[in-house]
Amino acid sequence: MIEKIVVLGSNGQIGTELVTALRRVYGESNVIACDIRRPDYDIKNSGPFEFVNVLEKDTLNSIFQKYQPTQVYLLAALLSATGEQNPKLAWDLNMNGLLNILDLAITYKTAKVYWPSSIAVFGPNSPKDNTPQFCVMDPNTVYGISKLAGERWCEYYQQKYNLDVRSIRYPGLISWKAAPGGGTTDYAIHIFHDALKKGTYASFLNAGTELPMMYMDDAIRGTIELMDAEASKITIRSSYNFAGVSFTPEILAAEIRKHIPEFTLTYTENDPRQNIADSWPRSIDDSFAVKEWEWKPEFDLSKLTLDMIENLKK
Numbered sequence: 074m075i076e077k078i079v080v081l082g083s084n085g086q087i088g089t090e091l092v093t094a095l096r097r098v099y100g101e102s103n104v105i106a107c108d109i110r111r112p113d114y115d116i117k118n119s120g121p122f123e124f125v126n127v128l129e130k131d132t133l134n135s136i137f138q139k140y141q142p143t144q145v146y147l148l149a150a151l152l153s154a155t156g157e158q159n160p161k162l163a164w165d166l167n168m169n170g171l172l173n174i175l176d177l178a179i180t181y182k183t184a185k186v187y188w189p190s191s192i193a194v195f196g197p198n199s200p201k202d203n204t205p206q207f208c209v210m211d212p213n214t215v216y217g218i219s220k221l222a223g224e225r226w227c228e229y230y231q232q233k234y235n236l237d238v239r240s241i242r243y244p245g246l247i248s249w250k251a252a253p254g255g256g257t258t259d260y261a262i263h264i265f266h267d268a269l270k271k272g273t274y275a276s277f278l279n280a281g282t283e284l285p286m287m288y289m290d291d292a293i294r295g296t297i298e299l300m301d302a303e304a305s306k307i308t309i310r311s312s313y314n315f316a317g318v319s320f321t322p323e324i325l326a327a328e329i330r331k332h333i334p335e336f337t338l339t340y341t342e343n344d345p346r347q348n349i350a351d352s353w354p355r356s357i358d359d360s361f362a363v364k365e366w367e368w369k370p371e372f373d374l375s376k377l378t379l380d381m382i383e384n385l386k387k
């Protein structure tokens with residue numbers, strides 16, 4: 074069967090790299106990039122692109138009708154920090170965007186749907202270290218609330234309507250190709266840009282703030298591996314815990330100093346993102362992903378640091 078894959082939110086930090094990876098596997102013309110904004114040169118010139126707002130049902134419907142997708146990836150969302158600046162919009166986009174896609178996937182018999190969740194589904198009363206798949210979840214950001222509700226909807230549609238929907242709780246994703254989209258973990262990207270440009274960085278998260286992170290190459294590979302896995306192996310239909318590496322700003326800075334010895338790290342004060350970070354896990358237990366679809370990250374801290382610096386230098 075020829076796959077037809079629609080990626081909604083194709084211009085974002087994940088979409089930019091996912092579209093490229095999927096086009097390599099499934100062929101350029103079979104992966105339709107969709108976003109509300111004009112795409113960058115690469116995505117537009119390597120295959121089909123459509124302007125889509127995931128809150129406009131008629132446009133979405135015409136996309137499903139035109140392409141009859143076998144797989145849909147819904148990446149359009151407001152992240153944790155931007156979500157707090159506009160809570161109602163974050164809820165509307167993150168929740169109604171998802172429900173629109175789940176309903177259309179049923180109408181058009183889409184074989185598989187992918188929707189990302191986040192470590193933001195955990196909250197102040199979740200265990201901080203090696204946070205398990207199943208535990209207390211009391212997110213206190215609109216982003217986290219919408220992701221947790223979205224997870225419940227995904228599982229509900231799978232159980233009620235037999236929709237093959239799959240999901241991963243991404244940690245902070247580190248990448249050099251596209252800019253991050255307003256998250257709490259974005260410091261771990263900005264730090265590389267400033268280290269190379271200015272030799273110094275003022276972190277908006279405090280020393281000692283340990284968060285789960287992952288290199289984008291691992292995240293893209295893991296996402297495609299989950300989507301390729303036998304449906305019978307996927308027992309979690311809410312969203313899988315997913316782990317790469319965990320570190321603090323000062324541990325990352327020490328690693329950067331191995332390549333840029335004069336690099337200095339300072340800290341800003343009273344950034345609202347600190348409270349968000351404090352409510353999230355320090356590390357994640359991803360044993361379900363490991364056991365059920367053989368997840369294994371390839372990038373540790375030293376490998377991702379080297380790769381970021383090499384690519385950003387170019």
Ligand code: SER
Nearest residue numbers: 152153191256257258
């Ligand atoms: N990187 C995201 C954020 O910080 C977590 O899902 O919002």
